[in-house]
Amino acid sequence: MSASGRASGLGKFLLLTIFLFFIWILLSGVYTPRRWDEILTGLIASAIISAFTSQLLIKCPASRALNPLRWIRGIAYLIYYFLYAEVRAHLDVIYRILHPAMPIRPGIVSVPCELKTDFGLAAVACSITNTPGTVVVDVDERERKFFVHWINVTSQDEQTCRSEISKPFEDRLRRVFE
Amino acid sequence: MIGIATLLAYALLAIGGFCAVVGAIGLMRFPNYFVRLHAATVAVIGGSVIPLLGLAIYSLSIPAGWDERALYFSNALIIAALIVLTSPVGTHAMARAAHRAGVPVEPKVCDKLEEASR
Numbered sequence: 001m002s003a004s005g006r007a008s009g010l011g012k013f014l015l016l017t018i019f020l021f022f023i024w025i026l027l028s029g030v031y032t033p034r035r036w037d038e039i040l041t042g043l044i045a046s047a048i049i050s051a052f053t054s055q056l057l058i059k060c061p062a063s064r065a066l067n068p069l070r071w072i073r074g075i076a077y078l079i080y081y082f083l084y085a086e087v088r089a090h091l092d093v094i095y096r097i098l099h100p101a102m103p104i105r106p107g108i109v110s111v112p113c114e115l116k117t118d119f120g121l122a123a124v125a126c127s128i129t130n131t132p133g134t135v136v137v138d139v140d141e142r143e144r145k146f147f148v149h150w151i152n153v154t155s156q157d158e159q160t161c162r163s164e165i166s167k168p169f170e171d172r173l174r175r176v177f178e
Numbered sequence: 179m180i181g182i183a184t185l186l187a188y189a190l191l192a193i194g195g196f197c198a199v200v201g202a203i204g205l206m207r208f209p210n211y212f213v214r215l216h217a218a219t220v221a222v223i224g225g226s227v228i229p230l231l232g233l234a235i236y237s238l239s240i241p242a243g244w245d246e247r248a249l250y251f252s253n254a255l256i257i258a259a260l261i262v263l264t265s266p267v268g269t270h271a272m273a274r275a276a277h278r279a280g281v282p283v284e285p286k287v288c289d290k291l292e293e294a295s296r
Contacts, residue, residue: 026256029249090197090224093216097204106213107287108277110294129266132219135212136266137273138291147291149212149273149283156288 011062012054020046060117070176077172081127085168089131096151107153108137109161111146115170120177127169134165184239190232197224211281215269222265230258 024042025031033039064070096104111128115121121144125136128148138147148165155161162170201221208214237250283289 023256026252029245029252031245031248086223090220093204093220094197094200097200097207097217097220102207104208104213105287106210106283106285108212108283108289108291110290125270126263126266129269130219130223130262132216132223135215135219135273136270137212137277140294147294149215151213151216153287156290 008061008063009055012058013050015062015065016050016054016057017043017046020049060119073172074176077176080172081169085127085131089133093132093151104151105153106149106151107156108147108149109153109156110158111148111161111166112158113144113146113162113166113170115144115174115178117177120173123173123177124166124169127173128166181239183235187232187236187239190235191229194225194229194232197221197228198226201225209285210283211276212273212283215273219265219269222261227258227261230254230261234258 021043024046025039028038028042030038096102113121113124115124121139121141125139125146128134128146129136133151135149136146137149139145140147146166148161150161150165154164198221201217201219201224204217204220205214208217231254234251234254237254238247240247240250277283277291283292
């Protein structure tokens with residue numbers, strides 16, 4: 001392994017160790033250094049797990065996670081997603097459930113996606129599936145396409161579907177993950 | 179005297195109960211497997227993530243030490259984050275398996291996946 005490869009491997013290892021140790025602190029509820037034995041156990045356990053899995057879990061350079069702008073954009077995306085996109089989708093599906101005539105037009109449409117990284121593709125797919133009314137049924141990784149089951153198919157054209165379903169997520173997540 | 183944070187927590191818990199009941203009604207009313215998944219999503223995000231956020235806010239106002247309150251707060255948030263990250267994976271796996279096994283998509287407007295895989 002080359003020197004730069006080793007350095008990036010160390011970066012991935014440290015990143016995952018810090019993340020796992022942070023989760024350990026939150027879950028165990030040990031916030032004072034007086035209980036140093038529990039903190040030390042957590043540190044050793046996260047280092048061992050990270051040594052085995054960091055190369056498998058993190059595929060892009062670890063230095064990307066150090067850019068604070070990405071974190072700010074990610075938090076802004078979460079606020080937008082939960083306060084606007086989720087609320088709108090929930091109200092829409094609740095209306096369709098409770099309406100006596102049940103106005104649904106279900107169908108599976110294909111939606112192209114322009115993000116390049118695996119993290120970006122997974123984040124867009126999870127965002128689509130987590131909003132009620134759209135579920136990703138299959139992914140064509142070669143042609144970068146989602147097959148989305150949509151509860152209210154208004155159009156079968158790919159670009160129209162993209163602007164209706166995934167464009168707002170894609171535009172915001174592109175600046176977080178790429 | 180009830181503070182604003184407690185009222186917000188009660189409101190989030192009530193919204194969660196409403197979403198869970200509506201999701202159950204949707205599971206009964208919707209015509210086929212794939213459309214029922216949408217009702218299940220309402221029950222998961224609206225019915226368990228939102229009450230967990232309410233629980234996190236409520237735990238800040240209980241009479242206990244700051245470390246105990248911080249523990250309940252952070253645990254509720256971690257559980258909510260785990261549900262948000264893992265439930266779409268399960269929904270996607272079930273939808274993909276059902277489509278591959280030939281579960282009928284009727285009634286439908288179109289099925290681009292069947293046309294593409296033919």
